[in-house]
Amino acid sequence: MTVKKAIPYSKDRLPKHVAIIMDGNGRWANKRMLPRQIGHKAGIEALKRTIEAVIDLGIPVLTVYAFSTENWKRPDTEINYLMTLLHEYLSSELLSLHEQNIKLRIIGDGVAFSARIQEELTMACEMTTNNTALLLNIALNYGGRMEITTAARNIAEKVLREELRLEDINEDIFAQQLFTEGVPDPDLLIRTAGDMRVSNFLLWQIAYSEIWITDVLWPDFNGDILAQAIEDYGKRDRKFGGALEQ
Numbered sequence: 739m740t741v742k743k744a745i746p747y748s749k750d751r752l753p754k755h756v757a758i759i760m761d762g763n764g765r766w767a768n769k770r771m772l773p774r775q776i777g778h779k780a781g782i783e784a785l786k787r788t789i790e791a792v793i794d795l796g797i798p799v800l801t802v803y804a805f806s807t808e809n810w811k812r813p814d815t816e817i818n819y820l821m822t823l824l825h826e827y828l829s830s831e832l833l834s835l836h837e838q839n840i841k842l843r844i845i846g847d848g849v850a851f852s853a854r855i856q857e858e859l860t861m862a863c864e865m866t867t868n869n870t871a872l873l874l875n876i877a878l879n880y881g882g883r884m885e886i887t888t889a890a891r892n893i894a895e896k897v898l899r900e901e902l903r904l905e906d907i908n909e910d911i912f913a914q915q916l917f918t919e920g921v922p923d924p925d926l927l928i929r930t931a932g933d934m935r936v937s938n939f940l941l942w943q944i945a946y947s948e949i950w951i952t953d954v955l956w957p958d959f960n961g962d963i964l965a966q967a968i969e970d971y972g973k974r975d976r977k978f979g980g981a982l983e984q
């Protein structure tokens with residue numbers, strides 16, 4: 739029998755949406771004198787552990803940064819390996835994701851991927867569309883600036899076609915044009931591997947997210963480290979620009 743650990747924070751202080759910049763695969767491999775590929779492979783295992791931990795905690799939305807619009811600058815060999823890993827992940831994990839009642843959503847511009855991967859992604863999203871335990875957004879070929887620019891273009895088009903009036907454009911209308919349409923903004927943004935930057939991730943959506951950065955490299959991430967982040971989050975005062983009552 740497995741005994742569940744007591745949760746060191748109250749349920750009402752749980753974030754509803756956690757976003758993670760999964761960084762440090764390369765450094766993890768370097769430290770072990772292994773090729774970067776091995777770090778990426780170990781990163782997949784960390785992702786699986788983290789998804790389970792997020793479901794166990796009852797957090798309804800998880801968004802993970804898997805490949806940025808800038809990651810195309812990497813050597814072809816690394817990009818090709820990442821694409822192979824994505825294909826392997828979808829082939830081997832789709833049924834398990836479905837059984838775990840996870841709804842998969844891709845955020846980013848899928849057109850850049852091979853026809854085979856695009857088909858697999860579409861199939862995975864369609865198959866899991868009615869699942870309810872967790873909404874898992876995977877950011878693939880994602881960039882915050884690209885997302886915002888595309889939204890602005892879509893809105894301009896609607897105005898030109900007279901489907902939208904200029905004076906009706908507001909933050910809600912704008913957010914409806916983002917990949918995350920209908921999803922609450924992340925309450926907590928986690929970055930592994932210690933760098934203090936956002937690297938073009940969810941630029942619109944993290945306006946008031948709490949940020950938690952750990953030196954732990956992504957392949958070493960697990961439920962205990964997630965629990966530390968959640969506990970810390972639970973102690974913070976979120977003011978959204980307001981003042982705390984004295």
Ligand code: IPE
Pocket residue numbers: 760761762763764765766804805806809820931
């Ligand atoms: C994150 O790990 C994975 C991707 C960006 C695809 P990195 O590959 O960026 O690892 P570091 O930052 O070089 O250690």
Ligand code: IPE
Pocket residue numbers: 759760761762803804805806809933935937
């Ligand atoms: C951010 O990590 C992107 C992903 C985790 C997918 P990077 O490794 O690409 O970010 P920088 O280059 O250190 O800012």
Ligand code: MG
Pocket residue numbers: 761762763
């Ligand atoms: Mg990195």
